Amino acid sequence: MSALPDLAPLWLTLRLAALVTALLLLLGTPLAWWLARSRARLVPLVEALTALPLVLPPTVLGFYLLLAFNPQAPLGASWLALTGQTLTFSFAGLVLASLLYSLPFTVQPLQAAFSALGPAPLETAASLGARPFDAFLTVALPLSLRGYLTAAVLTFAHTLGEFGVVLMVGGNIPGETRLISIAIYEQVERADYPAAHALSALLVALSFAVLLALYAVNRRAGRPA
DSSP: SSOOOOHHHHHHHHHHHHHHHHHHHHHHHHHHHHHHHHTTHHHHHHHHHHHHHHHSHHHHHHHHHHHSSSSSSHHHHHHHHHHHSSTTTTHHHHHHHHHHHHHHHHHHHHHHHHHOSHHHHHHHHHHHHHHHHHIIIIIIIIHHHHHHHHHHHHHHHHHOOOOHHHHHHHHTTTTTTTTTTHHHHHHTTTTOHHHHHHHHHHHHHHHHHHHHHHHHHHHHHHHHE
């Protein structure tokens, strides 16, 4: 047994978390904007679907994603025909699964930030001749930066600790799908507690540092000038 664990799962986890965070900030923005501003009857339904990963056991979500990613299923078959690779037991599959699993951690903070804006800033921008997209970029986006920071940090931190979903979809392939949470579980199964402790301590320290930075920045931004 070794107290010096393989750090490859940590780097793979960081890569996954960074990619998922960037994609969700991009894809989650229009969804959060619509949820914050629309009065359509479908809004509660979409909100419930978006929040579903918060209450579903990760293994349940992972099971249905495993079925959807199977090469015999329409989604899995389409991906296989397009790329020549399967979604199951692949890094691409982990990315897609993580996008769904971490979706509420991006959308909900952004939706709250957009809702807090109120109509006045955008109405003022429109009265000055700004088009809707220009008003979003020049007015709504800068005023919602704290919401974006919160969404980015929560999404990143949540993706770091994924276990059930990624294990069901990706398995435990070194260098491809073996994330740090899976590596910790494997070390515990082997009774290699020093290695499990070292990896766990790294994950705790990293998660704490990310959250500490978020709260420090938000507290500083909330102080009067």
